Amino acid sequence: MDENIFPNIDILFLSEQDLISCGVKDMKKCIDTMEEHFSLIGKGDYRMGGSSGNEHGLKMGFPETSEINGFPTNKPDYRFMAMPAYLGGKFHTCGIKTYGSNQENRKKGLPRSVLMLQLLDSQTGAPYSYMSANLISSMRTGAVPGLGIRHLAVKEPKTASIIGPGVMGRTAALAIYAEKKSVSTIKIKGRSQKGIDDFILFCKENCPTFKEFMICNSVEEAAKDSDIVYFGTTNAAVFEDNPFLDEKWIKPGALIISTSALLMNHKNWSDTKKYKLICDDYKMYAGWGTGREFPTQKNVSTLIGMGFYDAITEKIITEEQISEIGDIVNGKTAPRDSEQQIIIFAVGGMPTEDVAWGRVCYDSAIKNGIGTTLNLWHTPEWS
Incomplete structure (x- = not known):
């Protein structure tokens, strides 16, 4: 002023x-x-x-x-x-x-x-x-995954999955379309048929390079064979109802983006050849919470960024293994070490x-x- x-x-x-x-x-x-x-x-x-x-x-x-x-x-x-x-x-x-x-x-x-x-x-x-x-807020929530797609996805992704086809899923679709015209197949996992139908109509109107839409009945079906897997569901009223992603379902080289609740077992994140962990701002998650255990799985948290924090406190990984998207943008850190490396990108939302x-x-x-x-x-x- x-x-x-x-x-x-x-x-x-x-x-x-x-x-x-x-x-x-x-x-x-x-x-x-x-x-x-x-x-x-x-x-x-x-x-x-x-x-x-x-x-x-x-x-x-x-x-x-x-x-x-x-x-x-x-x-x-x-x-x-x-x-x-x-x-x-x-x-x-x-x-x-x-x-x-x-x-x-x-x-x-x-x-x-x-x-x-x-x-x-x-x-x-x-x-x-x-x-x-x-x-x-909706646009920047989609644009941050879009920035991740710009820097972190494989060069020519073909298939992307949207788990949670609400407003956040729509802006993620806009970001995928803006950054990767090679994506032609969209896999969708939603909670209601109306939400899925509305999402498909939105994509047809705004993302003309999306040619095929596959409706999936499970996170496993949605995640398998996808180059980009986006999670944008709202927190479930019951902890166990939040989406769980098993590492066995993830395609080598896939980019996993979570802007909301996502449960993962982090016991194997120490394998830096297989995984690269990236945050929007790790300091935002450190101390946010100590996480909760999924009843049938250990070492999981509702937010992936909190999962990173839990994995550090449990001495599974070190803080040095967490990369920041800002350092990648500024050229201080390589976006990925190989086309086979799985990237997990935590997006918590920053004012x-x-x-x-x-x-x-x-x-x-x-x-x-x-x-x-x-x-x-x-x-x-x-x-």
């Missing part, structure tokens, strides 16, 4: 339709932005919440029961989050993404989560934009990503005269 405008503060409000006009749905540009973003992450030019500067965000949940009349109680995916971040480089801005989430929203015609993003001057804390963030894509959309709005200006004050009443 221009210091000469103070103490007057105007805020540019951007609705979802405004953001569409700003190009928020441009997946290729979003992937390019995530590449710039992770280059800065690799250089340490960022900050998130908490004393470590690497916390995903602050979550407010609710108890299972309450004696207070009308007090909210726990439900699947019922939470409120505040996710502050600073991103340097050309972005040089702070932001706070907030959202409320409840699976029961869908019964009311709402998305599971309703998100907003506030951009703030990094020196004064003065807000300069407030915008709808559902599309921003710095929202700041990056939100700032790009804001800049487009300023350039094209899009949005509504709201005045916070001309002169503060008390200062």
Whole structure:
């Protein structure tokens, strides 16, 4: 922000339709932005919440029961989050993404989560934009796997699997289409036929290089013979119902991408010839949680990044065996050691990503005269 405008503060409000006009749905540009973003992450030019500067965000949940009349109680995916971040480089801005989430929203015609993003001057804390963030978050959630596909997939992948064909699965499909036109077969594992049908229709309308769609009845069927395996399911209400991927089902050279719950046995991850483990930001997962055991399998966690952390604490692997996508973008680390190596890419979601894509959309709005200006004050009443 221009210091000469103070103490007057105007805020540019951007609705979802405004953001569409700003190009928020441009997946290729979003992937390019995530590449710039992770280059800065690799250089340490960022900050998130908490004393470590690497916390995903602050979550407010609710108890299972309450004696207070009308007090909210726990439900699947019922939470409120505040996710502050600073991103340097050309972005040089702070932001706070907030959202409320409840699976029961869908019964009311709402998305599971309703998100907003506030951009703030990094020196004064003065807000300069407030915008709808559902599309921003969805697009960056697909673009980070897209960046992984750009750098980590085999050269000519033919088959990709989408496990969880919801909004995250759709943006992952857009990312696959944007980065790898060689992919012609999409395997789908979903929970409802309507969700699967809607996903296929979306792909036919937006991803013309996808020629064959295979509906799978199990994770095993979906994963086998796939060059890219993407997991984008929401957390199951029952721990055991989260998807489990057995290493016997994974094709040599496959890229496994998890943006949500995924259970894997990590006892063989020490085999660096067979596996390469890559994070968006390992420091975000360290200490996030100690993991839980799958009843019939040992050494598994709901988030793959937490699984990396568990494998380190159990001395199965060392922290040096975890690669960062930022280091790969910056050329400090090789993306893969062979075409046969299985890549496991943990994507937990970082509010710095929202700041990056939100700032790009804001800049487009300023350039094209899009949005509504709201005045916070001309002169503060008390200062």
